[in-house]
Amino acid sequence: MESQSQFLPANPESVFTYGAPLLKYGRGAADEIGFDLSVTGAKRVLVVTDAGVAAAGIPQRVAERIKEFGIDAVVYDGVHVEPTDASLEHAIAYARDGGPWDAFIAVGGGSSIDTAKAINLLTTNPGELMDYVNAPVGRGNTPNQPLKPLVAVPTTTGTGAESTTICVLDVLDLKVKTGISHARLRPTLAVVDPMLTVSQPSGVTASAGMDILCHALESLTARPYMAYERKRPEQRVPYCGSNPISDMWAEKALMLMSTSFRRAVLDGDDEEARASMALAATFAGLGFGNAGVHIPHANAYPIAGRVKDFHAKDYPSGEPMVPHGMAVSLTAPEAFRFTFDTAPERHLRAASLLSPAADKPNDLSSFLPDVLTALMSDIGIPNGIAEVGYESSDVAGLVEGALMQQRVLAAAPCEVRDEDLASIFTRSLTLW
Amino acid sequence: MESQSQFLPANPESVFTYGAPLLKYGRGAADEIGFDLSVTGAKRVLVVTDAGVAAAGIPQRVAERIKEFGIDAVVYDGVHVEPTDASLEHAIAYARDGGPWDAFIAVGGGSSIDTAKAINLLTTNPGELMDYVNAPVGRGNTPNQPLKPLVAVPTTTGTGAESTTICVLDVLDLKVKTGISHARLRPTLAVVDPMLTVSQPSGVTASAGMDILCHALESLTARPYMAYERKRPEQRVPYCGSNPISDMWAEKALMLMSTSFRRAVLDGDDEEARASMALAATFAGLGFGNAGVHIPHANAYPIAGRVKDFHAKDYPSGEPMVPHGMAVSLTAPEAFRFTFDTAPERHLRAASLLSPAADKPNDLSSFLPDVLTALMSDIGIPNGIAEVGYESSDVAGLVEGALMQQRVLAAAPCEVRDEDLASIFTRSLTLW
Numbered sequence: 001m002e003s004q005s006q007f008l009p010a011n012p013e014s015v016f017t018y019g020a021p022l023l024k025y026g027r028g029a030a031d032e033i034g035f036d037l038s039v040t041g042a043k044r045v046l047v048v049t050d051a052g053v054a055a056a057g058i059p060q061r062v063a064e065r066i067k068e069f070g071i072d073a074v075v076y077d078g079v080h081v082e083p084t085d086a087s088l089e090h091a092i093a094y095a096r097d098g099g100p101w102d103a104f105i106a107v108g109g110g111s112s113i114d115t116a117k118a119i120n121l122l123t124t125n126p127g128e129l130m131d132y133v134n135a136p137v138g139r140g141n142t143p144n145q146p147l148k149p150l151v152a153v154p155t156t157t158g159t160g161a162e163s164t165t166i167c168v169l170d171v172l173d174l175k176v177k178t179g180i181s182h183a184r185l186r187p188t189l190a191v192v193d194p195m196l197t198v199s200q201p202s203g204v205t206a207s208a209g210m211d212i213l214c215h216a217l218e219s220l221t222a223r224p225y226m227a228y229e230r231k232r233p234e235q236r237v238p239y240c241g242s243n244p245i246s247d248m249w250a251e252k253a254l255m256l257m258s259t260s261f262r263r264a265v266l267d268g269d270d271e272e273a274r275a276s277m278a279l280a281a282t283f284a285g286l287g288f289g290n291a292g293v294h295i296p297h298a299n300a301y302p303i304a305g306r307v308k309d310f311h312a313k314d315y316p317s318g319e320p321m322v323p324h325g326m327a328v329s330l331t332a333p334e335a336f337r338f339t340f341d342t343a344p345e346r347h348l349r350a351a352s353l354l355s356p357a358a359d360k361p362n363d364l365s366s367f368l369p370d371v372l373t374a375l376m377s378d379i380g381i382p383n384g385i386a387e388v389g390y391e392s393s394d395v396a397g398l399v400e401g402a403l404m405q406q407r408v409l410a411a412a413p414c415e416v417r418d419e420d421l422a423s424i425f426t427r428s429l430t431l432w
Numbered sequence: 433m434e435s436q437s438q439f440l441p442a443n444p445e446s447v448f449t450y451g452a453p454l455l456k457y458g459r460g461a462a463d464e465i466g467f468d469l470s471v472t473g474a475k476r477v478l479v480v481t482d483a484g485v486a487a488a489g490i491p492q493r494v495a496e497r498i499k500e501f502g503i504d505a506v507v508y509d510g511v512h513v514e515p516t517d518a519s520l521e522h523a524i525a526y527a528r529d530g531g532p533w534d535a536f537i538a539v540g541g542g543s544s545i546d547t548a549k550a551i552n553l554l555t556t557n558p559g560e561l562m563d564y565v566n567a568p569v570g571r572g573n574t575p576n577q578p579l580k581p582l583v584a585v586p587t588t589t590g591t592g593a594e595s596t597t598i599c600v601l602d603v604l605d606l607k608v609k610t611g612i613s614h615a616r617l618r619p620t621l622a623v624v625d626p627m628l629t630v631s632q633p634s635g636v637t638a639s640a641g642m643d644i645l646c647h648a649l650e651s652l653t654a655r656p657y658m659a660y661e662r663k664r665p666e667q668r669v670p671y672c673g674s675n676p677i678s679d680m681w682a683e684k685a686l687m688l689m690s691t692s693f694r695r696a697v698l699d700g701d702d703e704e705a706r707a708s709m710a711l712a713a714t715f716a717g718l719g720f721g722n723a724g725v726h727i728p729h730a731n732a733y734p735i736a737g738r739v740k741d742f743h744a745k746d747y748p749s750g751e752p753m754v755p756h757g758m759a760v761s762l763t764a765p766e767a768f769r770f771t772f773d774t775a776p777e778r779h780l781r782a783a784s785l786l787s788p789a790a791d792k793p794n795d796l797s798s799f800l801p802d803v804l805t806a807l808m809s810d811i812g813i814p815n816g817i818a819e820v821g822y823e824s825s826d827v828a829g830l831v832e833g834a835l836m837q838q839r840v841l842a843a844a845p846c847e848v849r850d851e852d853l854a855s856i857f858t859r860s861l862t863l864w
Contacts, residue, residue, distance in 0.1 A: 015458035023677070026447035035665035233467035244711060245455070248684050252676075279676060 009229045016225040016243040017236060018290050019183060021152070021163060021190045025279065030062055030153055030193035033105060034069030040149050042102035044072040046095055048116040049107045050079035052316070053155055058196060059107040062153060066105070074098065079108065079115045081316075082304075082324075084170045089129055091115050092122040099123055103149040106187070109208075110159030110324075113152045114167040117185045120147045121167075134407065137171055137178045152187035155196045157264075157277040158208025158325055160215055160285020162190035165238040170305075176404060177301045183238050186289075194278040198268060203314025204323070206265045206379040209277060211325030213257060213375075214332050215284035216250040217350055217368070219291035221339050222411045239292035239411060249287035254353040256280040265379045292411035295335040295402075295424065300327035302401025308389040313380070322388050329376060330385050331428040333369035338424055340365035342413035373432045384431040395425045441661045448657040448675040449668060450722050451615060453584070453595060453622045457711065462494055462585055462625035465537060466501030472581050474534035476504040478527055480548040481539045482511035484748070485587055490628060491539040494585060498537070506530065511540065511547045513748075514736075514756075516602045521561055523547050524554040531555055535581040538619070541640075542591030542756075545584045546599040549617045552579045553599075561612075566839065569603055569610045584619035587628045589696075589709040590640025590757055592647055592717020594622035597670040602737075608836060609733045615670050618721075626710040630700060635746030636755070638697045638811040641709060643757030645689060645807075646764050647716035648682040649782055649800075651723035653771050655845045671724035671843060681719035686785040688712040697811045724843035727767040727834075727856065732759035734833025740821040745812070754820050761808060762817050765801035766859040770852060772797035774845035805864045816863040827857045 024032065037045060045066065049059040054077035063073040076094055080087030095101065101123065106116035121132060125145045130138040152162035167180045200208070225241035260276035267273070304327040309320045322330075340347050344364060351358065351368040358371050382388050390398065399421045402409070409416050456464065469477060477498065481491040486509035495505040508526055512519030527533065533555065538548035553564060557577045562570040584594035599612045632640070657673035692708035699705070736759040741752045754762075772779050776796060783790065783800040786807070792799050814820050822830065831853045834841070841848050 013458075015456060015461050015464075018452075018455040018457070020450075020452055023450040024447060025450070026445075029447050032447075032665035233464035244684075248680060252680050 008227055011230045012226045013228045013230050014226065016240045016245070017238070018243070018245045019165070019186060019238065020286050021187045023190050023192065023282065025192045025282070027193060027195050029191050030196060031065050033062060033151055033153070033191060034066040034071055036151065036189055037066060037071055037103055037149070038069045040103060042071055042149065044101060045074075045103045045105055046098070046101045046119070047073055047075045047105045047107055048079060048091070048119060049075065049077050049112050050081055051077050052081070053108040053112065056199060058155055062105065062107050073105070079112045081109070081111045082170060083111050083115050083118070083168070084172050085129060086172055088115060088118045088169055091119055092129065095119045095123050101148065103151065105151045105153065107153045107155060109154065109156040110161035110168070113154065113159070113161035113187070114169070116150055116152070117167040118169075118180065120150050121180065121185060124148055132180045133169070133171070134178050134181060137174060137176060143182055143184050147184050149189070150187045151189045151191060153191045153193070153196070154281065156200055156204060156208050157197050157274070157281040158211040160212070160281055160289060162187050162192070163282060163285030164289040175305070177305065181238065190282065192278050192282050194271070194275040197274050197278055198271070200268065201314035202265050202268060203312060203380065205268065205277070206381060207312065207323040207325035209257070209261050209265065209325065209379070210329035210376070210381060212253065212277070212281045212284045213261070213354075214296045214325075214328045215288040215293060216253040216257075217332065217336065218293040218296060219246050219284070219288035220250040220350055221336065221343060221346055221413055222291045222294055223413045238290065240290060241411065242291045246287040246291035249283045251349070251353055253280040253284040253287065254350060256283065258354050258356060261375065262378055294408060294412040295339070295416060296328045296332040298402045298405035298408040299331040299335070299398070299421070299424070300324060301405055302398045303327040303330060303385060303388070303390075305401060306394070306397060310388040326381060326388070329381055330388065331424050333372045333431055334424045334427040336368045336372070337365050338420060339413055340368070377432060384429050385425065386429040390429065392426065392429065395422055398425050440659055443662045444658045445660045445662050446658065448672045448677070449670070450675075450677045451597070451618060451670065452718050453619045455622050455624065455714065457624045457714070459625060459627050461623050462628060463497050465494060465583055465585070465623060466498040466503055468583065468621055469498060469503055469535055469581070470501045472535060474503055474581070476533060477506075477535045477537055478530070478533045478551070479505055479507045479537045479539060480511060480523070480551060481507065481509050481544050482513055483509050484513070485540040485544065488631060490587055494537065494539050505537070511544045513541070513543045514602060515543050515547050515550070515600070516604050517561060518604055520547060520550045520601055523551055524561065527551045527555050533580065535583065537583045537585065539585045539587060541586065541588040542593035542600070545586065545591070545593035545619070546601070548582055548584070549599040550601075550612065552582050553612065553617060556580055564612045565601070565603070566610050566613060569606060569608060575614055575616050579616050581621070582619045583621045583623060585623045585625070585628070586713065588632055588636060588640050589629050589706070589713040590643040592644070592713055592721060594619050594624070595714060595717030596721035607737070609737065613670065622714065624710050624714050626703070626707040629706050629710055630703065632700065633746035634697050634700060635744060635812065637700065637709070638813060639744065639755040639757035641689070641693050641697065641757065641811070642761035642808070642813060644685065644709070644713045644716045645693070645786070646728045646757075646760045647720040647725060648685040648689075649764065649768065650725040650728060651678050651716070651720035652682040652782055653768065653775060653778055653845055654723045654726055654843045659845075670722065672722060673843065674723045678719040678723035681715045682723075683781070683785055685712040685716040685719065686782060688715065690786050690788060693807065694810055726840060726844035727771070727848060728760045728764040730834045730837035730840040731763040731767070731830070731853070731856070732756060733837055734830045735759040735762060735817060735820070735822075737833060738826070738829060742820040758813060758820070761813055762820065763856050763860040765804045765863055766856045768800045768804070769797050770856055771845050772800070809864060816861050817857065818861040822861070824858065824861065827854055830857050
């Protein structure tokens with residue numbers, strides 16, 4: 001492993017950027033969206049959700065409350081969980097046929113929020129989906145027209161998609177996960193109402209919570225902004241590396257989770273724990289949405305994409321699936337052991353924030369991995385990738401899949417070679 | 433003094449809001465504004481500044497760099513330091529005559545940024561200045577039309593005006609300081625380039641730094657959002673009380689200042705200290721811009737407004753003046769002694785963050801006042817309001833002036849009676 005100092009460039013970056021949506025947080029916040037839309041002059045809006053969330057009645061209730069402010073609100077519940085190019089194109093066609101819309105409201109998890117970002121982009125800017133998907137998969141065009149207001153209302157505590165500028169999708173023909181990334185995709189208003197998450201089942205709280213945790217830990221340990229070459233303004237991207245602001249959000253998210261994560265998994269009716277987790281999800285999103293994520297997220301793509309026949313507790317039983325947050329977490333302990341030497345004090349501080357009572361082991365590089373595996377074991381996350389169906393002979397394929405995520409791996413604090421990934425996957429077969 | 437719990441209402445607020453401009457921070461950030469404007473499609477922009485800042489050449493350099501991106505940039509240098517209704521009306525008339533403008537760029541201290549907010553408001557919305565000034569002084573109308581992009585480029589490390597939704601002005605006929613406050617006034621982009629502050633003289637760094645410090649301390653100790661009655665959405669204002677996000681910004685600002693404030697005053701060429709102070713100013717602005725400020729800021733209005741013949745080091749020698757930050761700081765130690773019982777742990781934490789090595793005194797309510805006066809003494813702030821020209825017989829008038837700031841006093845964590853203010857002013861005649 002190379003140390004971070006080897007990456008300090010000749011002409012280091014001196015500038016970082018920070019963007020965030022307006023935020024309205026608290027019990028009852030989701031009932032006020034009609035007012036927030038009315039001040040924009042909106043008359044007709046589209047509520048974007050998936051069938052599962054719709055079955056719980058939340059988007060319909062949001063739409064009814066919006067209508068009380070004299071705004072016509074139509075519900076589209078065709079979001080595909082883990083959006084694909086096909087599902088996004090379907091949603092865009094629906095919105096184009098039924099438009100024009102003055103604003104969009106996403107109600108659900110990251111899939112609904114990301115789908116609404118794509119709808120917003122493709123109903124305000126010319127062209128087709130693949131024109132805007134990151135190159136080389138798509139043409140990587142920049143939207144030139146302003147987008148409409150987008151209100152994001154998360155119903156799971158995990159993705160932080162309400163804070164970010166990216167829309168993640170599977171391109172089915174190419175069997176590749178990629179995204180659309182531009183500052184204009186960021187929601188204009190995030191409405192975080194912890195009461196919407198109270199019905200989230202325990203297994204979902206555990207997996208989605210590991211996503212939050214990894215957002216915070218990866219942004220805290222991402223390559224610092226000044227370790228990049230100085231950029232010209234037109235080269236800046238929303239993910240600019242770890243910086244004093246993203247660090248602050250990440251650390252605060254870890255502090256909130258240290259007292260609430262186990263409680264929220266154990267007792268879904270613990271409203272205080274739910275409120276802290278909802279806040280932590282948003283805080284972590286505000287961190288990684290500006291800093292970036294790295295190895296655990298890159299590894300999650302093949303872990304989820306190459307699933308054999310694993311079914312996760314509390315998730316739909318139809319298709320085999322490793323939930324995103326679970327997939328992210330399974331190599332996190334070993335990834336942070338690998339990155340430890342790039343910034344020991346950051347790894348140690350993260351472990352202490354997450355588990356203030358834990359004792360430091362003699363081998364300090366084990367501190368954060370130990371704290372993570374203790375937590376994962378307590379909340380019912382599988383004990384490594386073997387438990388979700390992978391064996392040693394799968395490692396080469398997993399490495400190949402992770403290496404396709406070069407945009408993500410570039411945010412790691414050091415070079416990540418094939419053999420480094422192979423070692424991380426192998427050590428992650430069984431974690432404890 | 434009443435304890436905070438007596439203020440917990442029957443139907444407490446459950447929602448808080450948080451807004452912030454996009455932020456670009458770092459050395460060289462001010463050179464990129466032309467690019468940031470070009471993506472909005474701007475062709476012709478107005479740079480708003482005061483004659484003092486213009487004399488240093490900064491706004492002209494910003495304008496030249498903007499022109500390199502094919503955008504016409506005109507400099508208006510008629511900002512009045514401490515804006516008045518007359519100075520704002522003059523600036524608005526200039527902008528209306530010379531318009532239309534696609535965007536505004538404020539380069540300077542809070543006065544330039546606030547003047548640009550007023551120009552932006554009155555060149556995009558109908559009516560006159562007093563239509564929008566807070567009632568009862570003005571008519572308190574709400575702007576119904578969207579404003580243009582406003583880029584704020586602070587050249588002093590103090591006001592945090594780049595983060596806030598308020599424009600402060602003196603109404604000359606009424607001899608009263610008031611403001612215009614609306615979420616739409618918030619700058620769209622804050623460009624914080626610490627190199628612009630290197631020439632700020634020591635006395636200005638000290639006074640403006642006390643403004644930063646009081647922003648952080650007052651927002652941290654402001655009435656918590658849940659201690660207000662539940663609001664309807666149309667009743668929400670940008671200042672919603674202390675909350676987990678404003679607390680985080682305030683605490684981080686205190687941490688930055690604990691290591692940089694004395695250094696920046698002592699040695700203006702200490703770039704690391706300047707960079708930390710610039711970041712602290714923005715962080716504190718992001719805190720109080722959402723939480724509010726209270727007693728020290730209310731008291732600053734009459735301390736500055738009733739000035740006799742005090743002249744501050746490193747400020748223009750023409751008219752007598754108590755600089756804003758100095759005026760804010762002079763009653764801060766005694767104000768925080770008064771509010772101590774409403775939230776002892778917050779006052780103690782603030783003192784520890786600001787001065788980690790300080791020992792707690794036996795009387796814990798003295799801890800924050802002691803830490804503050806030690807700092808003020810070190811950086812050359814006057815030893816109380818007597819040193820800027822007030823005596824016991826002036827206290828009644830100062831109290832009367834502070835009581836006119838009911839909007840500000842309402843953010844205090846407890847009721848503030850006439851006799852409470854009289855006691856704070858009297859104890860602040862000589863601080864140490």
